[in-house]
Amino acid sequence: MNRQELNSPPQSHAAKTLLRFITCGSVDDGKSSLIGRLLYETHAIFDDQLQALASESKRLGTRGSDLDFALLVDGLAAEREQGITIDVAYRYFETARRKFIVADTPGHEQYTRNMVTGASTADVAILLIDARKGLLEQTKRHSYIASLLGIRHVVLAVNKMDLVGFDERIFRDIENAFRQFSREMAFTQVIAIPVCAVDGDNVSSRSPRLNWYQGEPLLDYLESVTVDRGELDAPFRFPVQWVNRPHADFRGYSGQIASGVIRPGDKIRVLPSGRQTSVESIVTYEGALPEAIAGQSVTLTVADEVDISRGDVLTLSDQAVECGAQFEATLVWMHQQPLLQGRQYFLKIGTRTALCTVAPVKYRVNIHTMEHVSAERLEMNDIGVCELQLDQSVPFEPYTVSRILGGFILIDRLTNDTVGAGMLHFALRRSQNVHWQALAVDRALRSAQKQQRSCVLWLTGLSGAGKSTIADILDQKLLQLGHHSYVLDGDNVRHGLNKDLGFTAQDRVENIRRVAEVSKLMVHAGLITLVSFISPFRSEREMARSLFDPGEFIEVFVDTTLAVAEQRDVKGLYKKARAGKLKNFTGIDSPYEAPQAPEIYIDTAVLSAMQAADLILSHLRAAGFLVGPTP
Amino acid sequence: MSNALTHLQRLEAESLHIFREVLAECEKPVMLYSIGKDSAVMLHLALKAFYPAPLPFPLLHIDTGWKFREMYQFRDSIAKKYGLELLVYQNAEGLAQGVNPFTHGSQVHTDIMKTQALKQALDLYRFDTAFGGARRDEEKSRAKERVFSFRSSSHRWDPKLQRPELWSLYNTRKHKGESIRVFPLSNWTELDVWRYIEQEAIPIVPLYFSALRPVVEHNGMLIMVDDERMPLGIDETPQLKSVRFRTLGCYPLTAAMLSQASTLPEIIAEMSQSKSSERQGRLIDHDAMASMEQKKQQGYF
Numbered sequence: 001m002n003r004q005e006l007n008s009p010p011q012s013h014a015a016k017t018l019l020r021f022i023t024c025g026s027v028d029d030g031k032s033s034l035i036g037r038l039l040y041e042t043h044a045i046f047d048d049q050l051q052a053l054a055s056e057s058k059r060l061g062t063r064g065s066d067l068d069f070a071l072l073v074d075g076l077a078a079e080r081e082q083g084i085t086i087d088v089a090y091r092y093f094e095t096a097r098r099k100f101i102v103a104d105t106p107g108h109e110q111y112t113r114n115m116v117t118g119a120s121t122a123d124v125a126i127l128l129i130d131a132r133k134g135l136l137e138q139t140k141r142h143s144y145i146a147s148l149l150g151i152r153h154v155v156l157a158v159n160k161m162d163l164v165g166f167d168e169r170i171f172r173d174i175e176n177a178f179r180q181f182s183r184e185m186a187f188t189q190v191i192a193i194p195v196c197a198v199d200g201d202n203v204s205s206r207s208p209r210l211n212w213y214q215g216e217p218l219l220d221y222l223e224s225v226t227v228d229r230g231e232l233d234a235p236f237r238f239p240v241q242w243v244n245r246p247h248a249d250f251r252g253y254s255g256q257i258a259s260g261v262i263r264p265g266d267k268i269r270v271l272p273s274g275r276q277t278s279v280e281s282i283v284t285y286e287g288a289l290p291e292a293i294a295g296q297s298v299t300l301t302v303a304d305e306v307d308i309s310r311g312d313v314l315t316l317s318d319q320a321v322e323c324g325a326q327f328e329a330t331l332v333w334m335h336q337q338p339l340l341q342g343r344q345y346f347l348k349i350g351t352r353t354a355l356c357t358v359a360p361v362k363y364r365v366n367i368h369t370m371e372h373v374s375a376e377r378l379e380m381n382d383i384g385v386c387e388l389q390l391d392q393s394v395p396f397e398p399y400t401v402s403r404i405l406g407g408f409i410l411i412d413r414l415t416n417d418t419v420g421a422g423m424l425h426f427a428l429r430r431s432q433n434v435h436w437q438a439l440a441v442d443r444a445l446r447s448a449q450k451q452q453r454s455c456v457l458w459l460t461g462l463s464g465a466g467k468s469t470i471a472d473i474l475d476q477k478l479l480q481l482g483h484h485s486y487v488l489d490g491d492n493v494r495h496g497l498n499k500d501l502g503f504t505a506q507d508r509v510e511n512i513r514r515v516a517e518v519s520k521l522m523v524h525a526g527l528i529t530l531v532s533f534i535s536p537f538r539s540e541r542e543m544a545r546s547l548f549d550p551g552e553f554i555e556v557f558v559d560t561t562l563a564v565a566e567q568r569d570v571k572g573l574y575k576k577a578r579a580g581k582l583k584n585f586t587g588i589d590s591p592y593e594a595p596q597a598p599e600i601y602i603d604t605a606v607l608s609a610m611q612a613a614d615l616i617l618s619h620l621r622a623a624g625f626l627v628g629p630t631p
Numbered sequence: 632m633s634n635a636l637t638h639l640q641r642l643e644a645e646s647l648h649i650f651r652e653v654l655a656e657c658e659k660p661v662m663l664y665s666i667g668k669d670s671a672v673m674l675h676l677a678l679k680a681f682y683p684a685p686l687p688f689p690l691l692h693i694d695t696g697w698k699f700r701e702m703y704q705f706r707d708s709i710a711k712k713y714g715l716e717l718l719v720y721q722n723a724e725g726l727a728q729g730v731n732p733f734t735h736g737s738q739v740h741t742d743i744m745k746t747q748a749l750k751q752a753l754d755l756y757r758f759d760t761a762f763g764g765a766r767r768d769e770e771k772s773r774a775k776e777r778v779f780s781f782r783s784s785s786h787r788w789d790p791k792l793q794r795p796e797l798w799s800l801y802n803t804r805k806h807k808g809e810s811i812r813v814f815p816l817s818n819w820t821e822l823d824v825w826r827y828i829e830q831e832a833i834p835i836v837p838l839y840f841s842a843l844r845p846v847v848e849h850n851g852m853l854i855m856v857d858d859e860r861m862p863l864g865i866d867e868t869p870q871l872k873s874v875r876f877r878t879l880g881c882y883p884l885t886a887a888m889l890s891q892a893s894t895l896p897e898i899i900a901e902m903s904q905s906k907s908s909e910r911q912g913r914l915i916d917h918d919a920m921a922s923m924e925q926k927k928q929q930g931y932f
């Protein structure tokens with residue numbers, strides 16, 4: 001193709017299709033040069049930008065007086081200084097037949113996170129290889145991530161052919177090695193192209209310097225590759241995004257069709273409720289449509305008054321999706337704070353958000369060797385296979401079937417950061433065989449018998465703050481008043497139920513999870529449950545709170561300064577920790593995250609243990625937990 | 632089986648998805664309306680996203696006081712035509728100080744009358760989410776911008792603290808005081824915008840079409856003399872030339888281009904052959920190499 005043909009007459013624009021691809025390579029493979037070259041060859045770079053490039057090339061470039069195309073695509077000032085790109089950037093260009101969106105991802109330590117992000121929306125991956133270096137571990141890593149994220153078409157661009165004398169044998173060796181290796185990947189098409197990105201050989205036109213190569217140049221391939229994901233032929237899937245209800249006479253369900261086709265009159269099912277109705281009309285600004293297809297954002301109205309909300313998935317009646325609350329999934333960790341088993345995160349999938357606990361991590365994948373390594377947590381840029389436990393049943397499809405109904409992100413509940421991304425494999429059947437057993441004697445009956453309303457008092461604070469002393473006094477007072485209470489003490493529980501747990505962050509999370517579940521059983525048994533645990537992490541206390549109805553989880557912050565607690569040092573633990581004989585000790589080398597809004601605040605500098613117990617007691621009375629006759 | 636969607640249909644569907652996601656998850660959205668072609672497209676997409684409901688949020692125009700007269704007329708006519716709630720905000724302090732692009736220069740004027748004004752307006756109305764018409768193809772530092780761009784409670788943009796965006800999943804959670812700028816046109820290019828305006832017959836300010844207009848040449852740029860506030864040198868006389876504008880901003884800061892293109896097909900044809908970038912006509916971008924990034928960190932959208 002010559003450069004003139006790339007500029008098409010305007011009337012053909014309407015029929016253009018869109019191709020999204022990702023370029024992968026490390027700092028020196030010439031990735032930025034290749035993208036810069038593609039932009040240049042397709043006239044996506046204007047004269048004023050070229051002018052700026054020329055002056056920047058002289059000042060910052062690595063190519064002498066030649067244009068350094070890599071500078072075209074290095075955006076932010078901080079990156080300029082380091083000479084590397086540090087985030088996913090998106091570039092745009094077009095030819096007569098297609099518009100292209102390029103996800104440009106850098107190749108250094110944050111690579112996994114960035115490449116996963118870029119690959120999540122890509123149809124094709126271009127893997128850059130330096131002809132002098134051949135197939136490296138990183139190429140395998142890129143292939144693994146591309147395959148994992150569902151990319152099925154791969155271009156192996158063997159770059160810097162000029163530096164190996166345009167030698168065909170070197171190219172073929174690399175190609176063969178890659179074909180051999182990539183058999184294990186889920187690619188449907190692999191093509192290899194020898195290129196010299198800085199000079200443009202085989203980028204938009206075939207290179208005379210590489211005349212032994214008979215295949216297409218890169219741009220021709222990108223223009224013609226068919227990347228049908230089968231979304232049009234797949235069953236109809238419609239995650240409800242927003243309920244459009246401008247007035248009493250109209251109720252529509254807006255969303256983007258994930259797959260399939262829908263027409264008025266089609267019988268549909270609402271998941272997870274399973275209710276059925278039929279489509280009345282497909283409403284758009286331009287008027288009602290006779291049909292709508294995968295990818296379109298539309299609004300549907302239905303024939304019957306059924307309950308449909310955001311997060312539900314509409315399907316055809318006889319082609320419903322599965323629902324599940326427990327899954328196996330691949331998880332990519334994207335945050336400095338590691339993934340902790342047992343901690344609760346928000347999980348967003350499609351248009352639905354659920355609470356999710358990861359337990360357990362089955363294994364981590366060594367992305368250099370693809371080996372499975374046993375692991376208890378995932379660090380930034382780790383990829384692992386985990387089991388997920390959700391707080392509700394969600395409609396889903398395996399990621400290999402649907403990116404939209406099988407891809408999810410995890411959000412930290414406190415920082416609101418996106419900390420992980422994942423791909424569902426399948427639902428675990430476990431949950432379907434364990435049903436909640438309804439029992440005749442319920443919590444209300446048990447509580448009434450004890451003349452109280454059951455609740456949990458969660459005492460948190462540093463070691464030595466006086467939690468157990470206060471709990472003990474309170475327990476005695478409640479007994480004297482004729483109530484039924486029980487103290488779950490941190491040390492005591494670690495003698496039995498939790499004796500397999502240590503004091504790492506991971507184990508502390510599990511420690512609290514178990515105690516929270518036990519206290520929930522006790523509250524069901526009608527008891528006023530006193531929990532006396534350091535419970536240093538806010539997330540876990542919030543997790544514990546979420547197990548209970550509003551009002552029945554009472555957080556009591558027993559506040560002492562570290563200096564005072566350390567001075568008391570009843571158990572001699574601070575001394576040991578300071579001497580380095582006790583690792584992960586709260587307040588010394590493990591953090592304590594103080595409650596921000598506890599129901600009860602106890603300042604031990606002001607109140608004695610007895611006064612503190614009385615304060616809690618008066619709270620219980622005022623809040624109506626002690627319904628019996630008071631002496 | 633129907634054919635696959637065209638690239639404009641895919642861009643449109645993605646933008647509608649973004650609008651609806653904000654409405655479903657954010658508390659108090661607003662659309663930043665700058666009267667230009669990108670705002671016109673954004674408004675059109677929003678009307679589509681929520682149809683048959685009326686636009687469920689107001690439009691906010693940060694008025695520097697120096698827009699083209701035709702822009703103000705157009706703004707008011709559009710608000711009336713679609714029955715929109717239009718909020719116009721001016722930095723009263725800057726206005727009282729008489730800040731203007733001639734005596735204070737483009738940078739100070741833009742900072743006080745645009746960036747600071749925007750921050751003041753968002754604080755005043757307590758909007759937690761603001762739609763903007765910026766596109767990633769506009770400028771290099773925008774290429775890495777997220778669709779959902781997070782701002783601290785002091786409206787600062789930290790490029791290192793932006794969240795990864797995978798698939799079409801957007802994390803809209805934020806702390807009290809923080810806000811989000813949302814860019815539904817992130818993946819659109821300038822040419823896409825023009826084609827879509829043509830395809831959908833979207834009304835735009837007539838200044839985009841070529842006509843005879845009074846201009847003077849300043850530092851190689853053609854500046855339109857839109858009102859009597861424009862200081863002219865003794866030897867400067869406005870000349871009538873056939874010009875149009877590729878982008879619209881404050882009239883003293885927006886260069887016109889010589890052109891005969893007076894219809895959309897002509898503009899698109901001219902665009903396809905264009906040798907210079909869209910932002911070349913914006914004086915504010917020429918100040919420093921990384922000026923856009925700096926402006927963004929300070930709160931410019």
